[in-house]
Amino acid sequence: MSEEAAIRLSHVEQSRPHFQLGPITLEIPKGYVTAIVGPNGSGKSSTFRLLLELSKPDKGEITILGHRLGDGDDTKLKQRIGYLPELFGVHDKSMRGSYKTAFNRRWYPDWDLNRYRELLRVFEVDDSIRLGSMSKGTRRKYELALALAHHPELLLLDEPSSGLDPLAWRTMLDVLHRFMDSGDRTILMASHIVEEVKRLADYIVFMGHGRVLGVYEKDELFSNWHAFYIHSERFTRKDAEAIPGQCVIEETGGGTIRVVTKEAFAAEQWLEKEEVRLAGRQSLNLDDILAVLIEQERLRVRS
Known part of the structure; x- marks a missing residue:
């Protein structure tokens, strides 16, 4: 990521009767579009509320555009921020x-x-x-x-396309692309629209269960996460455990094993070295990757 961060959250926690946010340590790079992706109840809107000081963290520090929240009058800082809420x-x-x-x-x-x-x-x-x-x-x-309208340095967008028809959605994308043309502005958005994230985002933050599950550069994310299909009587589930970056191993029937890896290039090299032939391969979409990360987090919490 960029050396200069527009937003820094350091060990931020917030406890509520039915929800625990964090601990979150996260940097949002200046000059880029970062999308937060996660299911409902993952902590996206709670994080936005903290950034806007609509609620306070129980622990940790938040720094926005070089200003630590809670240190004196934040009026001038907020004049540098634009915000589009999900609900009005x-x-x-x-x-x-x-x-x-x-x-x-x-x-x-x-x-x-x-x-x-x-x-x-x-x-x-x-x-x-x-x-x-x-x-x-x-x-x-x-x-x-x-x-x-006030040319904010930082734009916070919570589900920006909610309620927009396809034509208005395309217009919004064009406006936001033009907003970023100067190179010194930053967008942090929460979205569940896959195509929106793919068209706008430079970085993707996955959230689930109130925690950050991973931060990825968009192009690297889609090139690294793949599913390999292996059809061989000699290749077993135990053999698949040695594939670099493997996250999911499942038998799909007919003697075929599906292996999801987050290190596609290294996995492919390993398979070639082991002389394992692929029956097929498929790049994962955003929803597939999120589902894998959510399941890994669920297993981590359980253990």
């Missing part, structure tokens, strides 16, 4: 978008009215409409325009 509150449903915009812009010295208007035009949003009358997708586009 009901308290402002009767408010017109333009009124909320007028209120929000007072907090940001770098608010750019021209940029805001440009984004509304691109997203085809009329901010004179009451927020409660907007469709879910329109409200999301409005809130994204609001989050981007």
